[in-house]
Amino acid sequence: MLIKNKDSSFVPSSEITPKRVYVNRRTFLRNAGFAGAAAIGAGLLGRAAFPGEVRAGNPAAKIAGVQKSLLSTTGEKLNSLKDISSYNNYYEFSTDKYEPADLAKNFKTRPWTVTVDGLVKKPKTYDLDAILKMAAPEERVYRHRCVEGWSMVMPWIGFPISVLIQQADVLPKAKYVKFTTLLDEKQMPGTRRAVLDWPYTEGLRMDEAMHPLAIFTFGLYGEMLPNQNGAPLRITVPWKYGFKSGKAITKITFTDTQPSTAWNNAAPNEYGFYSNVNPQVNHPRWSQATERRLGEFLKRPTLMFNGYGDQVASLYNGMDLKKNF
Numbered sequence: 001m002l003i004k005n006k007d008s009s010f011v012p013s014s015e016i017t018p019k020r021v022y023v024n025r026r027t028f029l030r031n032a033g034f035a036g037a038a039a040i041g042a043g044l045l046g047r048a049a050f051p052g053e054v055r056a057g058n059p060a061a062k063i064a065g066v067q068k069s070l071l072s073t074t075g076e077k078l079n080s081l082k083d084i085s086s087y088n089n090y091y092e093f094s095t096d097k098y099e100p101a102d103l104a105k106n107f108k109t110r111p112w113t114v115t116v117d118g119l120v121k122k123p124k125t126y127d128l129d130a131i132l133k134m135a136a137p138e139e140r141v142y143r144h145r146c147v148e149g150w151s152m153v154m155p156w157i158g159f160p161i162s163v164l165i166q167q168a169d170v171l172p173k174a175k176y177v178k179f180t181t182l183l184d185e186k187q188m189p190g191t192r193r194a195v196l197d198w199p200y201t202e203g204l205r206m207d208e209a210m211h212p213l214a215i216f217t218f219g220l221y222g223e224m225l226p227n228q229n230g231a232p233l234r235i236t237v238p239w240k241y242g243f244k245s246g247k248a249i250t251k252i253t254f255t256d257t258q259p260s261t262a263w264n265n266a267a268p269n270e271y272g273f274y275s276n277v278n279p280q281v282n283h284p285r286w287s288q289a290t291e292r293r294l295g296e297f298l299k300r301p302t303l304m305f306n307g308y309g310d311q312v313a314s315l316y317n318g319m320d321l322k323k324n325f
């Protein structure tokens with residue numbers, strides 16, 4: 001990240017920003033985690049008005065050089081930082097959605113490494129900063145649909161998973177990628193109980209992981225990701241139910257067979273490997289046809305692929321989505 005070094009070409013956000021997307025702020029590098037990073041404060045646009053925009057609580061934004069992404073256009077009102085960071089599914093801390101915010105307060109996100117192994121030419125353990133510097137940070141406003149029936153709209157900051165895949169020299173026979181997240185009983189009280197098969201794991205087919213909408217996320221509302229939202233590094237896969245977006249990633253493994261994943265292991269008849277948002281395929285215990293947006297009273301219809309069908313439906317051409325739920 002902070003990619004304004006000599007040899008990278010910086011695209012001014014004014015050139016890639018559609019008028020009505022959520023706003024860029026002038027941002028400054030303040031976070032000790034980025035000490036040593038090359039540059040700060042790219043020439044960004046000032047704030048633009050956007051209906052429904054909610055300002056982040058802390059005006060001292062910490063991520064520099066964030067560019068708007070053309071993919072960041074739901075046009076919907078954003079959920080507030082407060083909502084997004086106080087109502088979380090993060091079972092390593094607690095199965096109660098209001099508890100992770102407090103329980104993760106002192107979670108240590110540095111030092112942090114991410115191991116890339118499996119079907120790659122050279123397995124390697126990266127320091128987190130090396131990963132964050134792989135690409136310019138982009139802001140992506142995405143819908144988030146939890147399998148439980150609620151949803152939010154959040155302004156993430158991250159970069160495509162494909163960037164890492166390209167740099168990792170993945171062998172051609174790799175068909176899937178598995179994400180393993182941190183297991184630390186000392187810091188994560190929820191893992192002392194066998195609620196899930198720890199560590200929490202998730203996976204994607206290679207073409208899903210290569211899709212430009214699938215991102216590594218490390219920021220939210222212009223700042224570093226709150227711990228309860230998956231700091232220091234999570235994935236975000238907006239056309240799938242929220243549980244596919246694993247938090248606190250420590251290992252990325254390329255495989256030729258479909259990897260086992262935490263929720264699929266726990267209840268294979270309820271949580272499929274694909275878990276694409278699909279209002280026509282109900283959870284065995286409840287309907288998936290509608291959802292409640294946090295902060296709203298009336299339910300709204302759930303959209304096929306969470307509204308990203310134009311972009312992702314072709315990944316599943318010819319597949320029976322009832323069988324491959």
Ligand SMILES: Nc1nc2c(c(=O)[nH]1)N[C@H]1C(S)=C(S)[C@@H](COP(=O)(O)O)O[C@H]1N2
Nearest residue numbers: 088089090091146200229242243245246247
């Ligand atoms: N490691 C880990 N990742 C996780 C979870 C979890 O319990 N552990 N919960 C998932 C679920 S069910 C959802 S809905 C989203 C919630 O992300 P958010 O708290 O940023 O909204 O995180 C997903 N990633």
Ligand SMILES: [Mo]
Nearest residue numbers: 146147242243
């Ligand atoms: Mo979820």
